Amino acid sequence: MALLEVKDLKIKFGGLTAVDEFSISIEKNELVGLIGPNGAGKTTVFNMLTGVYLPTSGTITLDGQDIVGKRPYDIVSYGAARTFQNIRLFKDLTVIDNVKIAYHKQMKYNMIEGIFRLPSYWKEEKIANDYAIELLDIFDMKPYADSLAKNLPYGKQRKLEIARALATGPKILMLDEPAAGMNPQETKELMETIDLIRNKFNIAILLIEHDMSLVMGICEKITVIDYGKIICVGNPEQIKCDPNVIKAYLGE
Amino acid sequence: MLLIQQLINGLQVGSIYAVIALGYTMVYGIIKLINFAHGEVMMMGAYFAFLAAVAGMPIWAVFLISMVLSAILGMVIERVAYKPLRSAPRISSLITAIAMSLFLQNLALFIFKADPKVMPTIIKNNPVTIGSLQISNITIITFLVSVVFMVILTIFISKTKSGKAMRAVSQDTEAAMLMGINVNSTISLTFAIGSALAALGGILYAIAYTQVMPTMGLLPGLKAFVAAVLGGIGIIPGAMIGGFILGFIETLTKAYISSRWADAIVFGILIVVLSVKPTGILGKNIREKV
Amino acid sequence: MKNKNKKSYLINGLALVLLFILLNVLIKNNVISRYYQGIMVFVFINVIVASSLNLTIGFLGQLALGHAGFMAIGAYGSALFSMYIKEMALPPTALLITSLLVGGLLTGIIGYLIGLPALRLRGDYLAIITLGFGEIIRVIINNLKITRGAHGLTGIDKLVNVTNSFWIAVVVIVILYAIINSRHGRAIMSIREDEIAAEAVGINTVKYKSMGFTISAFFAGIGGGLFAHYMAYLDPNTFNFMKSVEIVTIVVLGGMGSLTGTIIASVVLTALPEMLRGFAEYRLLVYSFVLIIMMIFRPQGILGRKEFSINGLIKHSKNIIKKTGDNAEGGEL
Numbered sequence: 001m002a003l004l005e006v007k008d009l010k011i012k013f014g015g016l017t018a019v020d021e022f023s024i025s026i027e028k029n030e031l032v033g034l035i036g037p038n039g040a041g042k043t044t045v046f047n048m049l050t051g052v053y054l055p056t057s058g059t060i061t062l063d064g065q066d067i068v069g070k071r072p073y074d075i076v077s078y079g080a081a082r083t084f085q086n087i088r089l090f091k092d093l094t095v096i097d098n099v100k101i102a103y104h105k106q107m108k109y110n111m112i113e114g115i116f117r118l119p120s121y122w123k124e125e126k127i128a129n130d131y132a133i134e135l136l137d138i139f140d141m142k143p144y145a146d147s148l149a150k151n152l153p154y155g156k157q158r159k160l161e162i163a164r165a166l167a168t169g170p171k172i173l174m175l176d177e178p179a180a181g182m183n184p185q186e187t188k189e190l191m192e193t194i195d196l197i198r199n200k201f202n203i204a205i206l207l208i209e210h211d212m213s214l215v216m217g218i219c220e221k222i223t224v225i226d227y228g229k230i231i232c233v234g235n236p237e238q239i240k241c242d243p244n245v246i247k248a249y250l251g252e
Numbered sequence: 253m254l255l256i257q258q259l260i261n262g263l264q265v266g267s268i269y270a271v272i273a274l275g276y277t278m279v280y281g282i283i284k285l286i287n288f289a290h291g292e293v294m295m296m297g298a299y300f301a302f303l304a305a306v307a308g309m310p311i312w313a314v315f316l317i318s319m320v321l322s323a324i325l326g327m328v329i330e331r332v333a334y335k336p337l338r339s340a341p342r343i344s345s346l347i348t349a350i351a352m353s354l355f356l357q358n359l360a361l362f363i364f365k366a367d368p369k370v371m372p373t374i375i376k377n378n379p380v381t382i383g384s385l386q387i388s389n390i391t392i393i394t395f396l397v398s399v400v401f402m403v404i405l406t407i408f409i410s411k412t413k414s415g416k417a418m419r420a421v422s423q424d425t426e427a428a429m430l431m432g433i434n435v436n437s438t439i440s441l442t443f444a445i446g447s448a449l450a451a452l453g454g455i456l457y458a459i460a461y462t463q464v465m466p467t468m469g470l471l472p473g474l475k476a477f478v479a480a481v482l483g484g485i486g487i488i489p490g491a492m493i494g495g496f497i498l499g500f501i502e503t504l505t506k507a508y509i510s511s512r513w514a515d516a517i518v519f520g521i522l523i524v525v526l527s528v529k530p531t532g533i534l535g536k537n538i539r540e541k542v
Numbered sequence: 543m544k545n546k547n548k549k550s551y552l553i554n555g556l557a558l559v560l561l562f563i564l565l566n567v568l569i570k571n572n573v574i575s576r577y578y579q580g581i582m583v584f585v586f587i588n589v590i591v592a593s594s595l596n597l598t599i600g601f602l603g604q605l606a607l608g609h610a611g612f613m614a615i616g617a618y619g620s621a622l623f624s625m626y627i628k629e630m631a632l633p634p635t636a637l638l639i640t641s642l643l644v645g646g647l648l649t650g651i652i653g654y655l656i657g658l659p660a661l662r663l664r665g666d667y668l669a670i671i672t673l674g675f676g677e678i679i680r681v682i683i684n685n686l687k688i689t690r691g692a693h694g695l696t697g698i699d700k701l702v703n704v705t706n707s708f709w710i711a712v713v714v715i716v717i718l719y720a721i722i723n724s725r726h727g728r729a730i731m732s733i734r735e736d737e738i739a740a741e742a743v744g745i746n747t748v749k750y751k752s753m754g755f756t757i758s759a760f761f762a763g764i765g766g767g768l769f770a771h772y773m774a775y776l777d778p779n780t781f782n783f784m785k786s787v788e789i790v791t792i793v794v795l796g797g798m799g800s801l802t803g804t805i806i807a808s809v810v811l812t813a814l815p816e817m818l819r820g821f822a823e824y825r826l827l828v829y830s831f832v833l834i835i836m837m838i839f840r841p842q843g844i845l846g847r848k849e850f851s852i853n854g855l856i857k858h859s860k861n862i863i864k865k866t867g868d869n870a871e872g873g874e875l
Contacts, residue, residue: 050742076744084742090735092847093728100725101732102743107725111753114724115717121724128725168744286666336838343605344841346666347794350607350787351833358827470783474677477670516681519674526671527659 001064003028003204004080004172009048009058018044019228022058024206026172031198031205033219035212035239037248041228042208043085046176049206050082051075063171077105079171083161083178085208091150095141095160098149099132102167132167138200139163139193155186159193166197172204173197179211187211191218216240224248256385258507259500264391264460266499267398272453272476273483273491274405275446281422281486282442283338288349289329290450291473292356297322297451298371298458298468299364305372314374318455319448326447327440335436353473360466368465371458394456401452402492405445409488418442422486471515475502478522484532493533550853557852558712562705569704579704581816586704586711587768588808592792593718593801594761599790600798600847601722602754603734604661605669608676609762610785612649614778615679616763617770618689620645621698624771628699638701638771642710645767646760653759654752661751676786683778695776702772710768714761715801721757722801730754734799784826791829795836797843802850807843 002025009022019041026032036042047053049060051072060067062078070078081102090098107128109120136142139159144152149160158178165173175194179187191214198205209215215222216236224232224239226248232239239245272294279287300318309317333352337345375393379386409415417438420428429435457472458464479498483490501521505514525532565582568574574582591613598606624641632640660671683689690696721727729750732740740747770776788811796807815825836843 052738052741071746072738072741073744073746076742082742084739088736088739088742090732090739092735093731097728097731101728101740101745104725104729105744109725111721111724111726114726115720117720124725164743284666286670333834333838337841340837340841342666343599343603343798344837346605346669347790348834348837350790351830351837354784354787354826354830355834358824358830362824362827474673478674481667481670512685513681516678519678522674523659523671523678526663526667530663530667 001061002026003030003063004049004206005059005061006049007059009045009060010056011044011048011053012056017228019048019055019225021229022225023230024223026204026206028171029198029202029204030221031194031207031219033215033222034206034208034225035210035215035222036225040225040248042225043176044228045225046082046174046208049075049174050080076168076170079169080174081165081168081170081172082174083158083165083176085176085180087157087161089149089157089161089164092148094146095136095149095152096129096132096145098160098164099135099167100128102164103128103131106169135163135167138196155182155189158182158190162193162197166201170203172206173201174206174208176208177210178207179209179214187214190214194218254507258503260385260387260391262500262503263496264388264394264499265503266496267395268453268456268460268495269472269476269479269498270492270495271398271401271449271456272472273479273495274402274488275450276477276480277483277485277488277491278418278442278446280480281488282418282439283334284342285334285345285349286477287334287446288346288473289352289356290446291469291471291476292353292360293322293326293329293447293469294450294454294457294473294476295360295464295466295469296325296356296454297447298454298464299360300451301455301458302369302371302464305374311374315452315455319451322451322454323444323448326443326450329447330440330443335439353470357466357469364464364466366466368463371462371464373462375459390459394460397452397456401449405449406488408445414438414441475518478518481522481532482525484535487532487534490532490534550851553852553856562708565704565708581813582704583702583707583768583772584816585809585812586707587765587772588789588792588812589711589805590714590768591762591765592789592796592808593715593804594758594765595789596793596796596798596801596804597718597722597730597754597761598758599793600800601727601734602730602751602758604751604755605666605790606672606755606758607669607783607786607790608656608672608674608679609758609789610781610783611672611676611679612653612759612762613766613769613785614683614781615649615652616642616645616766617776617781618645618683618695618766619648619763620767621695621770621776622688624699624701625697634699634701635706637699638706641701641771642764642767645770646763649763649766650756650760653762654756656759657752657755661748661755673783673786676781676783680778680781683781689776689778692778694778695770696774698770698774698776700771700774702768707768707772710764714764715805718757718761719801726750726753788829791833793843794833795843797845797847799847800843800845800849803843803845803848806845806850 004026006022006024010020011018022045034042034045044053048055051067051070051074055068062080065078067075067078090101107124109124113120133142133145136145141156141159141163144156149157152160162175162178179190182190194205195218207215207219220235222234222236222239223230224245231244231248232242272290276287276290279285297318300321301314304314304317329352333348334345337348375390378389380389409418417433418441420431420433421435421438425435475498476495479494480491482497483494498518502514502518505517569579591609595606595609598604620641623644624637656675660668663671684692729745732745733747733750737747792807792811793804795811796803
């Protein structure tokens with residue numbers, strides 16, 4: 001069975017059906033793209049997959065577990081992590097604290113142990129700290145560990161958000177338009193980063209993107225949606241030539 | 253009979269709450285700020301009326317002077333304390349509003365001293381007797397005056413250009429700005445109207461209870477806010493409905509349960525409403541965009 | 543990291559003991575009179591109550607306006623308890639500690655219950671609902687027989703003095719500091735920063751909000767208990783909305799998110815009205831004016847979110863000696 005198995009997902013806002021008959025299947029370590037014109041419902045799909053929105057109907061199975069109706073924080077422990085289209089960092093906290101907060105679930109010491117600074121506190125804090133530094137190092141952000149997240153340059157903020165998502169220990173990472181607002185150089189760097197993540201962490205990645213070149217360049221499988229419905233599924237070559245896709249992007 | 257008598261009393265208290273709640277709801281609608289100082293503007297309005305009445309002015313002048321001065325006060329408060337914080341975190345402007353409320357209250361304490369002043373009789377109390385019911389003419393006047401102002405406000409907001417500007421700014425400030433609406437003056441106007449209505453509430457309150465004092469704005473202000481939330485904050489008809497409902501609940505509680513518990517019950521209702529339907533009776537649900 | 547922390551704990555511990563010895567010497571030699579000792583007790587009580595509120599406002603990022611209500615529950619709860627177990631003739635310190643804990647736990651439980659509906663609401667609504675609860679608590683205390691209503695509660699043992707209130711305040715600050723600098727504290731701060739992002743990285747925001755709020759209520763109750771056993775008399779109207787606003791003022795002035803800021807502001811705002819004759823009358827006028835000015839020109843308070851630290855100070859003076867003039871913004875207490 002696939003890592004993420006989504007069947008006939010549907011959501012209605014009032015009378016409006018925003019997403020309908022959405023299905024997708026992602027294998028372990030697969031890199032899948034989800035593209036579509038503005039307002040096609042891509043982020044809405046993400047929000048359903050991560051528990052922010054409750055779908056009207058349909059099933060989502062992550063690693064064999066049904067996750068529909070679970071709260072977002074709970075879905076994280078089933079192994080899904082995400083980033084946001086408009087970066088949502090903990091701005092007034094340090095870079096390393098941003099990562100350590102995401103490591104929260106892997107730490108077990110209780111409040112009493114924390115207050116009295118018992119050995120479990122020191123041990124786990126040290127592990128968390130070392131792990132966070134290691135993670136930041138992978139993204140070349142170790143020197144920034146103690147600066148406030150809001151003071152990072154834009155590209156680094158995007159990277160930090162990805163690092164933070166990885167710190168939750170996911171099986172699948174969902175990136176919501178990671179290249180938005182980046183210049184070509186930064187986009188290229190990002191592509192390398194995504195590739196690195198997949199190989200280093202051995203996880204699946206679902207990527208929402210506007211930047212066609214990025215998606216075409218790295219994704220093995222692409223799903224295209226428009227007006228909340230899937231119009232095409234295939235590899236980059238197939239997508240490029242599909243008449244429906246061309247119509248959706250360029251009009252009649 | 254007692255019940256009908258109480259309902260009539262409730263109508264009087266309710267119309268005062270409704271008038272004050274209108275100002276709360278307008279300001280919240282436009283800048284998303286709970287203007288805690290609103291109750292204190294009402295208190296200042298009552299003092300302005302008191303001073304004018306002591307000076308022997310005719311009744312129309314008492315209302316006019318108090319409402320105009322309060323409108324100016326409201327605009328000044330907005331310009332001095334709230335405008336610099338428009339882009340600041342919500343918590344900062346909320347704290348400023350609380351501080352402003354405290355400041356005005358203590359300013360009044362400083363100027364007018366703590367002892368209550370007796371409001372001169374500007375309307376003679378002539379109870380009207382219908383069957384075995386006694387209705388004070390003040391009750392009738394309070395109700396009529398409030399309803400008239402609510403109707404005027406509703407027409408103003410739905411029909412006039414400035415009223416439309418107000419609605420536009422409350423929907424989307426930036427878009428309104430791009431459409432060429434002067435956002436600053438629209439917000440000022442909102443504060444002016446809201447504060448004038450608060451003053452109206454203050455005068456009616458002072459007439460009903462025949463006294464003015466620096467702390468008189470605190471509880472009616474809070475209750476008017478409860479009324480605004482009850483009806484759905486930011487929604488004008490909601491404030492009116494909420495005001496009347498609250499007036500009825502309060503008088504009935506005082507009559508049939510205990511006057512000592514009345515305030516607790518009012519806040520209890522607020523908590524129940526917020527827990528069950530935070531958007532109030534007429535409110536719609538909105539979700540945060542992710 | 544571990545050794546560095548332990549060294550800083552040692553330095554701070556030493557500094558506290560030195561401060562305490564200094565206070566005792568000054569008291570013994572009558573430099574600090576009985577009158578000023580009284581003020582100091584109030585400073586320590588305010589440190590406890592305001593820093594507990596800072597956990598909600600500054601670290602959790604939720605504006606609560608009913609803290610005086612929590613203080614009231616703690617005050618009445620612990621006072622009634624200590625009056626009830628008087629016959630057991632416990633030693634004063636034991637009596638005080640158990641009563642404070644009972645009062646604090648009672649407040650924590652009620653705080654938790656209030657938090658359940660209140661914390662589902664965002665921002666301004668939370669402020670209003672806590673304000674409402676504060677008023678309800680006051681009305682209830684005013685009307686209950688056991689609290690003697692508006693007559694006030696008398697016959698409470700005066701168990702609090704400068705020494706024990708000093709150490710209790712120290713313990714409270716240390717515990718709050720320890721919570722904030724742990725995984726629980728980071729979870730609480732992540733809610734202040736961005737609730738949706740916090741959920742997305744696995745923080746159960748409902749749980750940590752109510753945890754923060756409950757702890758905040760617990761310590762407010764402890765502060766209230768101290769107040770009760772220092773005043774030996776309780777009047778329900780002491781704990782009105784204005785009292786809540788005073789506590790908010792301390793938090794805002796010191797800096798939302800800075801415990802040391804709260805300590806400094808508690809000293810300033812408690813001592814000033816007592817020291818300046820005639821000022822007390824205009825206290826609230828000045829408070830409110832200062833608050834407005836602060837919000838407009840320095841909304842982050844005296845210290846912002848920084849903590850004043852001895853280590854930072856040492857580093858700073860070393861740097862000054864070296865004339866490199868680095869910043870002393872140590873995150874450690």
